Amino acid sequence: MALTNDPNWWRTATVYQVYPRSFADSDGDGLGDLNGITSRIDYLQALGVDAVWLSPFYPSALADGGYDVDDYRAVDPRLGTLEDFDRLVAALHGAGMRVIVDIVPNHAGSGHVWFQEALAAPKGSPARDRFIFMDGLPANSMDNAVRPPSDWANAFGGSVWEPVGDGQFYLHLFAKEQPDFNWSNREVRDEFLKTLRFWSDRGVDAFRVDVAMALAKDLTAQPLPSTAELDAQGSGPHHPFTDRDEVHEIFSEWRELFNSYDPPRAAVGEVWVDDPARRALYARPSELGQAFNFDLLQADWSAEAFRQVVASNLALAAASGSSSTWVFSNHDVVRAASRLALPGAGGGNANNLRDAAWLRSGGTEPVIDRAVGLARARAAALFMLALPGSAYLYQGEELGLPEVLEIPPDQRQDPAFHRTGGQLVGRDGSRVPLPWEPTGPSFGFGAGPAHLPQPSWFADFAASAQAGVAGSTLEFYRSALRLREALRADESLTWCADLDSPDALGFARGNGWRCYINFGTRALQLPAGQVLVSSAPAPGPDLGSLEPDTAVWLDA
Numbered sequence: 001m002a003l004t005n006d007p008n009w010w011r012t013a014t015v016y017q018v019y020p021r022s023f024a025d026s027d028g029d030g031l032g033d034l035n036g037i038t039s040r041i042d043y044l045q046a047l048g049v050d051a052v053w054l055s056p057f058y059p060s061a062l063a064d065g066g067y068d069v070d071d072y073r074a075v076d077p078r079l080g081t082l083e084d085f086d087r088l089v090a091a092l093h094g095a096g097m098r099v100i101v102d103i104v105p106n107h108a109g110s111g112h113v114w115f116q117e118a119l120a121a122p123k124g125s126p127a128r129d130r131f132i133f134m135d136g137l138p139a140n141s142m143d144n145a146v147r148p149p150s151d152w153a154n155a156f157g158g159s160v161w162e163p164v165g166d167g168q169f170y171l172h173l174f175a176k177e178q179p180d181f182n183w184s185n186r187e188v189r190d191e192f193l194k195t196l197r198f199w200s201d202r203g204v205d206a207f208r209v210d211v212a213m214a215l216a217k218d219l220t221a222q223p224l225p226s227t228a229e230l231d232a233q234g235s236g237p238h239h240p241f242t243d244r245d246e247v248h249e250i251f252s253e254w255r256e257l258f259n260s261y262d263p264p265r266a267a268v269g270e271v272w273v274d275d276p277a278r279r280a281l282y283a284r285p286s287e288l289g290q291a292f293n294f295d296l297l298q299a300d301w302s303a304e305a306f307r308q309v310v311a312s313n314l315a316l317a318a319a320s321g322s323s324s325t326w327v328f329s330n331h332d333v334v335r336a337a338s339r340l341a342l343p344g345a346g347g348g349n350a351n352n353l354r355d356a357a358w359l360r361s362g363g364t365e366p367v368i369d370r371a372v373g374l375a376r377a378r379a380a381a382l383f384m385l386a387l388p389g390s391a392y393l394y395q396g397e398e399l400g401l402p403e404v405l406e407i408p409p410d411q412r413q414d415p416a417f418h419r420t421g422g423q424l425v426g427r428d429g430s431r432v433p434l435p436w437e438p439t440g441p442s443f444g445f446g447a448g449p450a451h452l453p454q455p456s457w458f459a460d461f462a463a464s465a466q467a468g469v470a471g472s473t474l475e476f477y478r479s480a481l482r483l484r485e486a487l488r489a490d491e492s493l494t495w496c497a498d499l500d501s502p503d504a505l506g507f508a509r510g511n512g513w514r515c516y517i518n519f520g521t522r523a524l525q526l527p528a529g530q531v532l533v534s535s536a537p538a539p540g541p542d543l544g545s546l547e548p549d550t551a552v553w554l555d556a
Contacts, residue, residue, distance in 0.1 A: 025446025048481030063177035068109035212269030324389035341373030400473035512556025529554035
């Protein structure tokens with residue numbers, strides 16, 4: 001399929017997220033690479049996605065899975081070259097798919113040339129002003145040590161402040177190898193505009209903006225507020241480092257650059273804020289255009305929860321002039337096929353990797369019913385793909401992959417695991433390299449062992465073992481995506497009241513076709529209509545029945 005010049009392609013796109021280091025390994029070193037992605041373009045095209053989002057492939061020390069970027073305008077030599085990137089973009093475009101790349105503007109990697117200059121420079125220098133350095137608090141009389149400027153903890157455990165030995169500390173909201181930029185510095189803003197233009201000129205169609213809400217910061221208040229004060233306040237325009245109003249000045253400037261291209265470059269922000277109305281500000285046409293809503297991912301497995309999420313997000317999208325984004329899985333959360341199998345599935349701590357105690361109950365792993373988890377994951381996916389807006393899939397979701405729990409401590413890579421002494425298991429379980437074949441040293445991922453250990457049961461989920469097999473999860477996704485393309489409608493829906501159960505939802509799209517999902521424990525009678533696709537691997541002979549944990553699409 002040839003690409004069009006449609007400036008609104010992103011509004012209803014199906015986007016497939018590739019985590020490059022775990023997708024496909026072309027040279028046998030155990031690490032996925034750009035040429036590995038290029039070698040699997042036929043697979044992506046057959047799946048039927050509109051765009052491919054590439055998680056970071058830049059030079060990195062891998063302190064945080066590539067989100068510690070040492071050079072924003074280069075390719076990590078372990079993953080390929082700029083020429084390999086250009087070939088990948090050309091091949092994806094030739095196959096009718098657009099390219100989205102991750103941009104990581106909140107923080108650099110500690111190997112970035114600017115940060116190395118800052119460490120070597122004195123207090124008050126222009127080099128340090130590109131980042132956020134602050135003097136420590138007066139020494140505590142007990143140990144005579146200069147104290148950090150505040151008691152804030154970073155996302156992976158420990159302080160957000162790292163001493164540099166001269167009485168100053170630098171800010172890192174994440175790992176210490178991820179120093180935060182100072183976005184009040186014009187040089188920082190210009191550098192990122194240069195980076196956005198660099199990749200746009202190479203054919204990149206859109207950008208996923210990491211930690212978009214945290215760029216603007218104001219740490220001038222003395223003393224800085226305590227963690228307790230911040231928790232009581234919540235995010236918002238007066239928070240010192242998240243969701244400040246000034247951040248919108250940055251993205252308005254980005255939009256001017258994006259709109260200088262034909263078609264304009266698109267963007268979607270990763271925005272975690274307390275108030276959904278604040279999130280919608282990032283999605284305005286004058287800024288990024290879209291912002292992720294993770295509400296379905298966090299919702300309880302119930303009809304009422306899903307209905308509320310959909311209704312509220314469609315209203316926010318309409319108010320902002322955007323379209324909504326829907327997602328159940330990504331590289332930061334427990335895979336849906338495991339998460340949805342848990343009691344109270346969907347919401348609460350089961351999604352929150354900063355409190356993943358559900359993975360260990362008294363030192364043991366929970367009993368996860370894979371059949372229940374997969375059934376719900378397939379039903380949720382079919383529900384999501386029927387919704388107005390864009391849908392984001394994460395690699396392996398189309399294979400029904402569960403979370404990998406059995407990773408030995410000495411092979412875990414996530415800084416959250418190591419910085420908390422194993423109290424947080426981290427995100428490695430969703431980043432294990434994909435199984436392409438049921439046999440081989442890495443199940444077809446590469447010629448040798450993969451960089452994260454793959455369990456033996458991966459053989460049952462291999463792509464080649466599912467291809468062409470009726471009822472397999474891969475063929476289910478392929479069918480659903482073909483229908484999603486064929487049935488494209490306007491960006492509205494109408495709720496249906498023809499399923500007599502509080503445990504079910506139904507809605508019709510603008511051209512009349514309908515989606516129904518059953519969250520309950522008993523089968524329900526479907527209204528009249530031909531079943532176009534069902535999430536059930538092997539629908540029963542009575543196609544007028546909607547089984548528990550199942551979704552269907554009916555014709556108009």
